[in-house]
Amino acid sequence: MATAKPPQPFLSRTWDYITETQIWRSIFRHGMPANNRNRVLVVMSNVFLHLHPVKIRKSGIRLKFTWCMGGLTFFLFLVETFTGLLLMFYYRPTVAYAYMDIVDLAEQVPLGIMREIHRWGAHAMVITVWLHMFRVFMTGSYKPPREFNWNVGVILLVLTLLLSFTGYLLPWDQLAIWAITVGSNMARATPVLGHEGPGSQLLALGDVKMVHAGSDARFALLGGRFVGEGALLRFYVLHCVGIPLVAGVLMAVHFWRVRKDGGISGPL
Amino acid sequence: MGAVNALKGVVNSLTNPPIFITLVAVTFFLVIGRRAFWRPRVGLAVGVVAAAFMAVSTFDPNFRLIVAKPDNIPIVAMLFLIGFFFFLSMSQAYGNDDRIARGEPPLEATPKEAEKTWVWPDLVYTEMVCMVIGIIVLVIWGIVFKAPIEEPANPARTPNPSKAPWYFLGLQEMLVYFDPWLAGVVFPSLIIVGLMAIPYLDTNPRGNGYFTFRERRVEITLFLFGFVILWVLLVMLGTFLRGPNWNFFGPYEYWDLHKLLALNNVNLSEYFWVKLFHANISGLNMFVRELPGIVLVLFYVGALPVLLARSRREVSLPGGVRFNVGLRKYYEKMGPWRFAVFVFLVLAMFALPIKMVLRWTLNLKYIVAMPEIFFNI
Numbered sequence: 266m267a268t269a270k271p272p273q274p275f276l277s278r279t280w281d282y283i284t285e286t287q288i289w290r291s292i293f294r295h296g297m298p299a300n301n302r303n304r305v306l307v308v309m310s311n312v313f314l315h316l317h318p319v320k321i322r323k324s325g326i327r328l329k330f331t332w333c334m335g336g337l338t339f340f341l342f343l344v345e346t347f348t349g350l351l352l353m354f355y356y357r358p359t360v361a362y363a364y365m366d367i368v369d370l371a372e373q374v375p376l377g378i379m380r381e382i383h384r385w386g387a388h389a390m391v392i393t394v395w396l397h398m399f400r401v402f403m404t405g406s407y408k409p410p411r412e413f414n415w416n417v418g419v420i421l422l423v424l425t426l427l428l429s430f431t432g433y434l435l436p437w438d439q440l441a442i443w444a445i446t447v448g449s450n451m452a453r454a455t456p457v458l459g460h461e462g463p464g465s466q467l468l469a470l471g472d473v474k475m476v477h478a479g480s481d482a483r484f485a486l487l488g489g490r491f492v493g494e495g496a497l498l499r500f501y502v503l504h505c506v507g508i509p510l511v512a513g514v515l516m517a518v519h520f521w522r523v524r525k526d527g528g529i530s531g532p533l
Numbered sequence: 534m535g536a537v538n539a540l541k542g543v544v545n546s547l548t549n550p551p552i553f554i555t556l557v558a559v560t561f562f563l564v565i566g567r568r569a570f571w572r573p574r575v576g577l578a579v580g581v582v583a584a585a586f587m588a589v590s591t592f593d594p595n596f597r598l599i600v601a602k603p604d605n606i607p608i609v610a611m612l613f614l615i616g617f618f619f620f621l622s623m624s625q626a627y628g629n630d631d632r633i634a635r636g637e638p639p640l641e642a643t644p645k646e647a648e649k650t651w652v653w654p655d656l657v658y659t660e661m662v663c664m665v666i667g668i669i670v671l672v673i674w675g676i677v678f679k680a681p682i683e684e685p686a687n688p689a690r691t692p693n694p695s696k697a698p699w700y701f702l703g704l705q706e707m708l709v710y711f712d713p714w715l716a717g718v719v720f721p722s723l724i725i726v727g728l729m730a731i732p733y734l735d736t737n738p739r740g741n742g743y744f745t746f747r748e749r750r751v752e753i754t755l756f757l758f759g760f761v762i763l764w765v766l767l768v769m770l771g772t773f774l775r776g777p778n779w780n781f782f783g784p785y786e787y788w789d790l791h792k793l794l795a796l797n798n799v800n801l802s803e804y805f806w807v808k809l810f811h812a813n814i815s816g817l818n819m820f821v822r823e824l825p826g827i828v829l830v831l832f833y834v835g836a837l838p839v840l841l842a843r844s845r846r847e848v849s850l851p852g853g854v855r856f857n858v859g860l861r862k863y864y865e866k867m868g869p870w871r872f873a874v875f876v877f878l879v880l881a882m883f884a885l886p887i888k889m890v891l892r893w894t895l896n897l898k899y900i901v902a903m904p905e906i907f908f909n910i
Contacts, residue, residue: 298653307653317656320649324641326656329625330744332618333663340664344671364685371682381675388607389671391700395611395760396618402731402756403622404641405740405749412732419728426700433698438683439690447705448697451717454907462714463908491688531641531742 316520318528325529330404334397335529338425339516341390345428346509348383356435358501360494363437387429394425406530414522417515424512431504434497442492445500449492452483459483541593545783548774551893558762558886565754566746571627576620583616593785599773603678608699608772615765619757625744626753633745641743693777693790702771703764709779710888712899712909720881727878731756734875736867759882798898801826819903826901830910833884838876 273281283289284296295306308314324330355374356366370380398418401407407415434445457464458481465476478490488495523529547553564570587609590596600609629639640646650656697705707716739748746753774781776788805825806812814822844859864872891897901910 301651304651304653314653314657317652319652321652321656322641322646323648323650324646326650326659327646328659329621330641332621333659336660336663337667340667344667360686364682367682371679378672378675381678381680382671384680385607385674385678386671388604388699392607392611392614396614399615399618399760400622403626403753404742404744406742407732408735408738408741409732415732416729419725422728423725429700430698436682437686439686439692440681440683442686442688443692443695444698447695448701451704451713454713455718456714459714459718461907462718463903463906466906493688531647 316517316524318524321528322531324531331529332396332400334393334400338390338393338397339520341386341393342512342516344386345383345390348379348386349505351379352383353505358435358497360437360497363435363497367436367438387432390425391429394422398422401530404530409532410526411522411530414519414526417519417522421512421515421519424508424515428504428508428512431500431508434492434500435504437497445496446492449483449486449496452486453478453481455482541783541785545786548783550770550774550781551889553770553774554762554766554886554889557766558758561758561762562754565623565757566750568627568630571620571623573624576624579620580613580616583613590784595787596784599784599788603681604699605772606678608769612765612769615761619761622744623746626746629743629745630747633747639743639745694775694779696771696775699768699772702775703767705779706767706771706775707885710885710892712907714907715910720885723878723881727882730874730878734867734871734878736871755879755882763882763885798892798896800899800902801829801897802902804895804897819905823901823903826899826910830901834877834880837880838873841876842872 284293294310295303298304298307305319308317308319352370355370357363367380370377401415401418430445430448434441453459453461455462457468458476459465460474460477460481460483462476462481465481466474468475478484484490486496486499487493488499547556569575587600591600599605625640629641632639637643696702704716704721707720710716711720735752737749737752739745740752773784776782776786777790777792780792780794782788782792802814802822802825806814806817806822820827841860842864843861845861846858847855848858849855860872860876863875867875888897888900891900899909901908903909
């Protein structure tokens, strides 16, 4: 006589049913990560999770050691990407529309806090990058075998600042154009390539100057002699497409190398 | 009321850049190597004093006007965060140094910490909790503070002060002491190159993967001097204490458009030829005119590294402080190439404090002044 199976609770019956469907099993090729075999599989079979190793040193997850600043920086990058995408629905990067679109966004879009989150997240990201770098330095985590990854990190730091710098111009208010004017005025003084930089006089054909206000490094940056239509479009394209693309690729390299170099710190 | 105003006056004058930067830098060098300053109760006391200073100061309308600007709030938060993490890293470093002195391994190398754990669930759960907290903070921050929008862009009306984005204000502050080609182009490039060079210049195998100070005194002191004093402190100065015309304003001072400061800076060539020899330099060839400065700069970047590499004279100061004037030890350890790059970067970094001190004490404008070819140092 067969013993009757005790009745399962509804939730666990439903769960069992779902996880046994063909759809579920086509997505997840292993069971719940409750045993060691599945814990390996969950990391190895998932394209996002596999940027992690399968096992890491305990110090690598202790908050007092890591400060979580690298992770927060990446998180903020994702937040900026998401909120930025939504902002792109409302914003046109032309002198005629840019400012009014931002004002409209604040006044016409109900419950909108996307620009707020985008702006505060951008400030926060600069700070978390600095703190991340600070922690990496203080734990000597740039030492072999991680020299190259530190370099990738320095480039990512520069890209973060450039992302913020290009985004600064887009609201097209007084703060925006004058901050970018002050910032980009430096490029005038680029040695040799800026028209007010030392050595720029050397690049001349007879009396004809080759480096002048209409051809120097600043002109290349702004697409004009002053912060105007050209600069707005250039900064918009760099801000929304160019720099995030490069930063995204370098971040993949950065995380991958953390894994390949034996975790976030310590000798290999 | 009189006492409060007197106190505000004292704070205002203490934050004047020559005094402020010197005070912070001297404090930095005094405390960084001393264990006693990195105990929890000292850190707590400093934190409480700083928070109390902020809280009490917000009663001042001028202070509130600058600090409570929505865009400045993250910078205030950053100052506290940098202070907190500075303390946290140093106290962990000294904690490990104590362990090493007792013959124990650093905390991160103990079997319990070096043991491996599963990424799922331990790491992914930590990441998820951090993300959730991050989202909560951002949403609350976004609801409480609206993103500011000023008047529409107007190329014909320059605001005073015109400031670069806040994280570049350290560079803008550098413009007080150097011309744009140095402060805006060469030094920023050197900062990036210097940061990238760190792992190849620092050949010390110790301190890899754990907090420590005693095993990495020089590296940490140099890096933190650059980061905390020459970067973060100058960002703070540029944000909170620079007003119209890039004049200095104390934290309780009104940003008066018409504040006048006597600026009477003198070039080195003028000091040398006019004040020393009473010569007339108006018709002089600029290379002859600027010869003293050129020789000085060439000495600084060309001859000084060689002298430093050869000498190892030890200097004793009263109070038992001893240090080497020469860097021969480093030259022998690093080899000529690493040493050359290292010394050049360090000298470039110290060019800023040196120029600051020369400006504050001698009103020195340029060491080499050739405005004819935009070449001023």
